[in-house]
Amino acid sequence: MVYSISRVDGDFRFTWDERLKKRADINAVFKKGRCVSCQGVKLFILQNELEQNRIAFAFARKFGNAVKRNHSRRISREAYRHLKSATRQGFDLVLLVYPMDNISVEERMKQLMILFKKGDC
16 A cells, blocks of 8 residues: 555545544553554554544653643644545554654654554554
8 A cells, every 4th residue: 555645535534433532442452452663653553343443642651731732632633634544444543642842744644654554554
């Protein structure tokens, strides 16, 4: 599968059903899922029985204040929205984000493309 930084054709909405919300589901991904990483982020991947991916965004301890975490969360969601149509479906994903100075959506997209390629999802 070929990824590019430009927009991928598809649905760019990030619906409520695509969010991994339950603590038990998130903990299962951390415990049973496989992990791939690159500089600044780790992606935990666990296959689910659904026809779509579900994702949660988590942050390392001492990430910063709420403003920095929320800004990073918005950037991560935006990057995922643009790449989700190019990924295989049927996975629960948890993106663990580490502090990085002034990361842009394009840089986060590059990180996600690397992780999706490594994780084969």
